[in-house]
Structures are given as C-alpha cells and as structure tokens.
Amino acid sequence: MFTGIVEELGEIVAVDPARLGIRGRTVASDAKHGDSIAVNGVCLTVTDVDGDVFGVDVMGETYARTALGALVPGDRVNLERAATMATRLGGHIVQGHVDGVGEILKREKEEGWDTVHLRLPEGLAKYIVEKGSITIDGVSLTVMAIGGDEFTVGLIPTTLALTTLGLKGAGDPVHFEVDILAKHVEKLLAAREGASA
CATH class of the missing domain: 2.40.30.20 (Elongation Factor Tu (Ef-tu); domain 3)
Incomplete structure (x- = not known):
C-alpha cells in the first residue's frame, strides 16, 4: 500500500525486455529484495540493489496495462516506498494497481x-x-x-x-x-x- 506522496524523482538507467534499473537515492537507501516501490504509480518488486540503483522485474501484463514499456534510459519517474503502519497518510489509500x-x-x-x-x-x-x-x-x-x-x-x-x-x-x-x-x-x-x- 502507498499514500500517493512521491518521495523522489528517480531516473531510468537500464531497460531490458523484462527488467528496469532505476536510480533513486532515497528509496534505494533502505531497499532490499522483495520490497515494493511504486514507479509512476505502478507497484513493482525490488529484485536487487546496487548503491543508489535498484532493479525490478516487469512482466508482460504490466507492460500491457501501463505506459512503462515506453520508458528509456534518462527518463524521470515518480518513486514512493510502500507505507508502513507509522506512515502519515498525507494522500489517500493507493494500491499501485493501475486502472x-x-x-x-x-x-x-x-x-x-x-x-x-x-x-x-x-x-x-x-x-x-x-x-x-x-x-x-x-x-x-x-x-x-x-x-x-x-x-x-x-x-x-x-x-x-x-x-x-x-x-x-x-x-x-x-x-x-x-x-x-x-x-x-x-x-x-x-x-x-x-x-x-
């Protein structure tokens, strides 16, 4: 779950058919394998972290229902880590499931x-x-x-x-x-x- 309050503007650094590499100093600072991060509102799962760059797998269904397939290295993206029980709900309840x-x-x-x-x-x-x-x-x-x-x-x-x-x-x-x-x-x-x- 997310709140719709973007934490930082990230940058796409790598695009493969089923994977994105994203630079985001704030969200990568404590990210670990299995964490959820919203990328332009799409809930994606962290697969690896290397410094301030994290990787996410993206399947065909996600590409078919979103505009993530048009991203190229250098594009900026909105990033938000998943909410915790202590997170202020400054926005509203957001699932990261694009309609x-x-x-x-x-x-x-x-x-x-x-x-x-x-x-x-x-x-x-x-x-x-x-x-x-x-x-x-x-x-x-x-x-x-x-x-x-x-x-x-x-x-x-x-x-x-x-x-x-x-x-x-x-x-x-x-x-x-x-x-x-x-x-x-x-x-x-x-x-x-x-x-x-």
Whole structure:
C-alpha cells in the first residue's frame, strides 16, 4: 500500500525486455529484495540493489496495462516506498494497481499553480467525483471538476517541482488509479441488487 506522496524523482538507467534499473537515492537507501516501490504509480518488486540503483522485474501484463514499456534510459519517474503502519497518510489509500492509461489534454498556467485537463480511459469516469481523490502517475491529487471522460486537477509548485507531472504536457500518457473504496462500494451494491432480484 502507498499514500500517493512521491518521495523522489528517480531516473531510468537500464531497460531490458523484462527488467528496469532505476536510480533513486532515497528509496534505494533502505531497499532490499522483495520490497515494493511504486514507479509512476505502478507497484513493482525490488529484485536487487546496487548503491543508489535498484532493479525490478516487469512482466508482460504490466507492460500491457501501463505506459512503462515506453520508458528509456534518462527518463524521470515518480518513486514512493510502500507505507508502513507509522506512515502519515498525507494522500489517500493507493494500491499501485493501475486502472488505466489516459492522457494530458492541456495545461493552463495560473497564478501560483497549473490547471491540468486530462482524459480518462473508457469505464473509469464513474469512479471519479469532484473533490474526490485520484492517483495520477503515483501522485495523490484532488479532482477539481469532471465532465464525461475529462477532468481537471490543480498542481501546486511543490508537485510541479518534485514529480514528473511538472515535466509532462499535452498528449503525454499518464497512469490512473481510481479510489479503491469506490470500486468496493460498486461491487457491494451490485451483489445486493443481484440478491434482491
């Protein structure tokens, strides 16, 4: 489990068909084999650590459901270690299980923040509510407005400076993870309706 509070911007240093090598001084400092680290919001398992570089295996299913396959050496990625029982929940409950890949439609520079317009993949809009939480590339954010399959978020200077969202523009893909509580409520209500039919 994660909180959607990015700890550092890491750098891709190696890409193999089923493995990524990632430099991240903070997250690698205490990482060990078997630990979970969210990479752009995707929960991956550490396979090895060498100084400030850690390796993760990536299987075909993960590549098929995310944009990780487009990463190349030098690309920056959002990194967050798994939460502990003592972790402050500064964001919201995040699993690191990507629900879909969408895209940034446009950015608007405001006085003190950026407003970012995004498009959701089909089927996810029902889980998004105004003022609710969403995870974008591993970053816990609040939905400002939603209409159809498009929504907006605001990015403060800290988020712009310390995450990849400050580097991305129109047309760039992003990972979305919707609030897990919304999906559980939907399933419970569907089961209840099925039982009463």
